[in-house]
């Protein structure tokens with residue numbers, strides 16, 4: 001059995017499509033216009049957004065199937081990486 005937190009999220013187009021359903025709809029993403037910065041999505045795999053200032057306004061990650069599948073915790077990967 002693999003320990004929680006040891007399964008790395010792969011940067012694939014399939015995973016990006018899953019991510020878009022959540023990150024792009026979330027209030028933090030919209031308020032901080034994260035689509036203008038890299039990485040644009042899949043922060044749990046690629047690290048935090050390069051947006052200069054980011055306010056946390058809620059996170060939809062806990063609803064994402066990749067969040068459960070990879071035993072991720074907390075969320076807000078766009079600000080915390």
Ligand code: SF4
Pocket residue numbers: 015018019020022023041042043044045060061062064065066067072077
């Ligand atoms: S856990 Fe969050 S950052 Fe990772 S794919 Fe899901 S919605 Fe995107």
Ligand code: SF4
Pocket residue numbers: 022023024026027028029034043058059060061075076077078079
């Ligand atoms: S990581 Fe969480 S807070 Fe950041 S954009 Fe994705 S769902 Fe929103």
